[in-house]
Amino acid sequence: MAVKSKRIRLFVKPYCGWCHKAVRWLDQQGAEYETVDVIADEAAYDEMIRLSGQDLAPVIDVDGAILADFGPEELARFWKDLNHE
Secondary structure, rough: OOOOOOOOOEEEOOOOOHHHHHHHHHHHHHOOOEEOOOOOHHHHHHHHHHHOOOOOOOOOOOOOEEEEOOOHHHHHHHHHHHOOO
């Protein structure tokens, strides 16, 4: 069974504790992802709001599936659901 490579972007704010937890969780899973700093990049901030409907971070975009303003437990459930489609 072939595993489809997913495009994963994690929208973060540098001072956000939940964002640091999300990075740590993804790293523990061995996930390859792009970190997008929405404070340094205004266009990325606007995109995060457009995708999630809010200005809270973190927001993860996995091939268009969006999870916003989450902690590690929500991320684990989201990740599990994505990988059992």
